[in-house]
Amino acid sequence: MDFQVLWFFLIAMMLVGYAVLDGYDLGVGALYLTFKEEERRVALSSIGPFWDGNEVWLVAGGGALFAAFPHVYATVFSGFYLAFILFLVALILRATGLEFRNKEQHPLWRKTWDLAFAGGSVLAALLLGVALGNLVRGLPLGPDMEYTGGFLDLLNPFSLLCGLVSVLLCAVHGATFLAVKTRESLQTRAVSLVRRSVFLLPLLLAGLFAYAFVESRVLHEAWMARPHLILAAGAAVLSLAFLGKASQEGPLPAFLLSAAAIAFSLVFFFASLFPHLVYSPPYPAFSLTLRNASSSPETLKTMALLAAITRPLILIYTGWTYRVFKGPASSPPDSY
Amino acid sequence: MTPVLLSRLQFALTIGFHYLFPPLSIGLSLILVAFEGLYLKTRDPRYLAAAKFWAGVFGVIFTLGVATGLVMEFEFGTNWATYSRFVGDVFGSPLAAEGLMAFFLESTFLGVLLFGWNRVSPGLHFLSACMVALGSHLSAFWIVVANSWMQTPAGYELVTERGVPRAHITDFWAMVFNPSSLPRLSHVTMGCWLAGAFFAISVAAFYLLRKRHTSFARSTMKLGLALALLAGLGQVVTGHWSACQVAETQPVKLAAMEAHFPVSAPGDLYLLGWTDADRQKAWGIKIPGLLSYLVSFDSQRPLPGLTAFPRDEWPPVGLVFQTYHLMVALGGAMLGLCLLALLLWKRDRLWTYRPFLYLLLPSFLLPQVANQVGWITAEVGRQPWIVYGLLKTSEAVSKNLTTPEVAFSLALFGSIYLLLFLVFVYLLLKKIQQGPPEPILSTKEA
Numbered sequence: 001m002d003f004q005v006l007w008f009f010l011i012a013m014m015l016v017g018y019a020v021l022d023g024y025d026l027g028v029g030a031l032y033l034t035f036k037e038e039e040r041r042v043a044l045s046s047i048g049p050f051w052d053g054n055e056v057w058l059v060a061g062g063g064a065l066f067a068a069f070p071h072v073y074a075t076v077f078s079g080f081y082l083a084f085i086l087f088l089v090a091l092i093l094r095a096t097g098l099e100f101r102n103k104e105q106h107p108l109w110r111k112t113w114d115l116a117f118a119g120g121s122v123l124a125a126l127l128l129g130v131a132l133g134n135l136v137r138g139l140p141l142g143p144d145m146e147y148t149g150g151f152l153d154l155l156n157p158f159s160l161l162c163g164l165v166s167v168l169l170c171a172v173h174g175a176t177f178l179a180v181k182t183r184e185s186l187q188t189r190a191v192s193l194v195r196r197s198v199f200l201l202p203l204l205l206a207g208l209f210a211y212a213f214v215e216s217r218v219l220h221e222a223w224m225a226r227p228h229l230i231l232a233a234g235a236a237v238l239s240l241a242f243l244g245k246a247s248q249e250g251p252l253p254a255f256l257l258s259a260a261a262i263a264f265s266l267v268f269f270f271a272s273l274f275p276h277l278v279y280s281p282p283y284p285a286f287s288l289t290l291r292n293a294s295s296s297p298e299t300l301k302t303m304a305l306l307a308a309i310t311r312p313l314i315l316i317y318t319g320w321t322y323r324v325f326k327g328p329a330s331s332p333p334d335s336y
Numbered sequence: 337m338t339p340v341l342l343s344r345l346q347f348a349l350t351i352g353f354h355y356l357f358p359p360l361s362i363g364l365s366l367i368l369v370a371f372e373g374l375y376l377k378t379r380d381p382r383y384l385a386a387a388k389f390w391a392g393v394f395g396v397i398f399t400l401g402v403a404t405g406l407v408m409e410f411e412f413g414t415n416w417a418t419y420s421r422f423v424g425d426v427f428g429s430p431l432a433a434e435g436l437m438a439f440f441l442e443s444t445f446l447g448v449l450l451f452g453w454n455r456v457s458p459g460l461h462f463l464s465a466c467m468v469a470l471g472s473h474l475s476a477f478w479i480v481v482a483n484s485w486m487q488t489p490a491g492y493e494l495v496t497e498r499g500v501p502r503a504h505i506t507d508f509w510a511m512v513f514n515p516s517s518l519p520r521l522s523h524v525t526m527g528c529w530l531a532g533a534f535f536a537i538s539v540a541a542f543y544l545l546r547k548r549h550t551s552f553a554r555s556t557m558k559l560g561l562a563l564a565l566l567a568g569l570g571q572v573v574t575g576h577w578s579a580c581q582v583a584e585t586q587p588v589k590l591a592a593m594e595a596h597f598p599v600s601a602p603g604d605l606y607l608l609g610w611t612d613a614d615r616q617k618a619w620g621i622k623i624p625g626l627l628s629y630l631v632s633f634d635s636q637r638p639l640p641g642l643t644a645f646p647r648d649e650w651p652p653v654g655l656v657f658q659t660y661h662l663m664v665a666l667g668g669a670m671l672g673l674c675l676l677a678l679l680l681w682k683r684d685r686l687w688t689y690r691p692f693l694y695l696l697l698p699s700f701l702l703p704q705v706a707n708q709v710g711w712i713t714a715e716v717g718r719q720p721w722i723v724y725g726l727l728k729t730s731e732a733v734s735k736n737l738t739t740p741e742v743a744f745s746l747a748l749f750g751s752i753y754l755l756l757f758l759v760f761v762y763l764l765l766k767k768i769q770q771g772p773p774e775p776i777l778s779t780k781e782a
C-alpha cells in the first residue's frame with residue numbers, strides 16, 4: 001500500500017471532518033450577537049456538549065500532520081506565524097467565552113464573554129479561510145523549505161475572499177444546525193437566515209472557484225489535467241443552491257446540504273492540490289509534496305495501523321453522544 | 337532579545353500555564369470516578385451531589401486545559417520548525433496518538449459527564465466518568481513518552497534528507513518505551529494525583545472550617561487523603577527510580593541537580609544550599625556520599641561531576657539545583673501533612689482541629705509548585721540540548737521568525753493568560769463558595 005497517498009487522504013479527511021463539525025459551532029458563534037438573551041442561552045446549550053469534541057478534530061489533525069508530514073507542519077505553521085497565533089488566540093477566546101458567559105449574571109460579564117465567543121468564532125473562521133486560500137494560491141518557499149514571504153503577503157485579495165466565504169459558509173452551516181437543534185423563535189430565525197442566503201452564497205462560491213482557476217497555477221494545471229474535478233466544485237455549489245428547497249423539506253436535509261457544501265469545497269481544493277501539500281509558485285521544485293515531505297515509511301505504517309484501530313471507535317462513541325443529546329436543546333442548559 | 341530566547345520564554349510561559357490544569361483534571365478525575373462509583377453502589381444521593389460538584393469543578397478546569405493545550409499542539413510548528421522537521425517521525429507520532437486515543441475520548445465523554453445527568457443511566461454516567469479519566473491518563477502517557485524521547489532518544493536512526501538531518505523511527509516500541517519513559521511517566525502521574533488530591537483536601541478543609549457541607553467535606557477529605565498518601569508514597573519510589581535513570585542516562589543533569597562539580601568523586605546530597613557555577617562551588621547542609629548511595633547503594637561510588645563535561649554542555653546549574661531541591665522539599669512536606677492527617681483522623685480530631693485545617697487550606701499549592709519546579713528541573717536540566725545529545729535548542733527554532741513577531745506573540749499570550757488566570761481563580765472560588773447541590777433525599781429524580 002502507498003502510505004504517503006493514504007496519509008494525504010487521511011489528513012484531508014480529518015480537515016474535512018473538522019470543517020464540517022467545528023464549522024457549525026463556529027457558525028453559531030458568527031450569528032450569535034444577532035440573538036436575544038434567551039436565544040443566546042439556547043444557542044450555547046445546543047453546541048455545549050459537542051464543540052469540544054469537534055475541535056479535537058483540528059488538534060488530532062495537527063498531531064497527524066506532525067507525524068505524517070513534519071515538513072508541512074513546520075513550514076506552514078512557522079510561515080503563518082502571526083496569523084496562526086491570532087487563530088489560536090481566537091479559539092482560546094471563543095472556548096472560554098462560551099463556557100464562562102453563563103457562570104455569572106452581571107451584564108458586563110456576559111457582554112464581554114459574548115464578544116469573546118462571537119469575535120473569536122468569526123476570526124477563527126476567517127483565518128482558516130485565509131490560510132486555505134494561501135495554500136491554494138501557493139506559498140513561495142526557499143530551497144530549505146522555509147516560507148520566504150511575510151505576514152502581509154498572506155492578506156491578498158483571493159485569500160481574503162476565501163476568508164469571507166469561509167465565514168459565510170460557517171454561518172449558514174450554523175444556521176442549519178440551529179434549525180435542527182432548536183425550536184420556536186431561534187429556529188424561525190435560523191430558517192429565515194438560511195432562506196435569505198440561498199441566492200447570494202452559491203454565486204459567491206462559484207465565483208470563488210472561478211477566481212481560483214485564474215489565481216492558482218497549481219489548480220489551473222490540475223483542472224486541465226483532471227477535468228472531472230469540476231464535479232466536486234459543482235456539487236459544492238449545487239448543495240448551496242438547493243439549500244432553500246431542502247429547508248422546506250425539513251431542518252435535517254438542509255443541515256446535511258450545508259455540511260456537503262463545506263465538505264465538497266474542501267475536497268475540491270485538496271484533490272486539486274494533490275499530490276502537493278504546499279505548492280511553491282515561483283519555484284515549483286521547492287514545493288512540498290506527499291513524496292518529499294513525509295515521515296519514514298515505517299512511521300506512516302505504524303500510524304496508519306493506529307488510526308485504523310482508533311478511528312472506528314471514535315466514530316462509534318461520537319455517534320453515541322449525538323444520540324444521547326438527540327432532540328432540541330433547552331435553556332437553561334442542563335446543569336454543570 | 338533573539339527569537340530563540342523569546343521562543344523559549346514563550347514556550348515556558350505557555351507550557352507552565354497549561355500545566356496548571358491537566359494535573360488537576362487528571363487527579364480530580366479519580367475523585368470524580370470514586371464518587372460516581374460510590375453512588376452507583378449505594379445510591380446514596382449525597383454521593384450524587386458530590387459527583388455533581390466535582391464534575392462542575394472539573395468542567396471549568398478542563399475548559400482551560402483545552403484552551404491552553406491547543407497552543408501546545410501547534411507551537412512546535414510555529415516556533416520550533418527546525419526541531420519539528422528533525423523529530424517529526426518520533427515526536428509527531430506520540431502527539432498524533434495522543435489526539436486519536438486520548439483527546440477524542442475525554443472531550444466526547446466529557447459532554448455526557450457535564451450535560452448528561454438526566455439523559456443517561458447512572459451506570460452509563462459512571463462509564464463516561466471512567467472514560468474521561470482514562471482519556472486524561474492516556475494523554476499523560478503519550479505526552480510523557482514524547483518528552484522522554486527528548487531526554488533519552490531511542491529506537492531511531494539519523495538520516496539526512498534535502499540537507500536536513502532527521503530522526504527516523506527504526507523501532508516504534510523502543511521509541512515508546514525509551515529508557516526514561518516509565519520512570520518519568522510514573523513520577524508525572526503521581527504528581528498529577530497529588531495535585532487533584534490536595535485540591536480536594538483544601539476544598540474539604542475549607543468547608544470543615546466553615547462548618548458547611550460537612551458530610552460532603554468528610555467524604556472528600558477521606559478520598560483526597562487516601563489518594564494523596566498513595567501518590568505521596570509512590571513519589572518516593574518513582575522519584576528514586578527517576579533519579580537512578582537520570583544518573584545512568586543524563587549524568588550531567590544529575591550533577592547539576594546536586595551541584596556536583598568534581599570530575600569523579602562520591603556524590604553528596606544537599607538538603608538545602610546555594611551554588612555558584614562559575615566558581616564551581618556549592619554551600620549548604622549536605623549529607624556526604626548520600627547521592628552515590630541512593631543511585632548505587634554504595635556511598636563511596638564515584639560519580640562524574642560537572643567538570644567531567646565540556647563547560648558549554650552544562651545546564652544552568654543554579655536553577656536546576658534550586659528547582660530540584662524545592663521539588664523534593666515540597667514532596668516531603670506533602671507526605672508529612674498526609675501522615676499528620678492520618679494521625680488526627682485515627683484520633684477522630686481531623687474534622688474539628690482548626691489549626692491543622694488552616695494548615696491544609698492552602699495545601700493545594702504544594703503539588704502545583706512541585707509539579708512546576710519538577711518540570712523545570714527536567715527541561716532546564718536537559719539544556720543546552722532540545723533532544724539530548726542530538727540537537728541543540730539554539731539550532732531548533734524556526735528560521736523565519738523575527739524578534740518583533742515573537743515579542744508580540746509572547747506579549748499577547750502573556751496578557752490573555754493573565755486574564756484567564758484571574759477568571760479561573762474567580763470561577764473556582766465561586767464554585768467552592770456555592771458548594772455541592774443539596775442532596776435530594778426523596779424518590780424524585782435528581
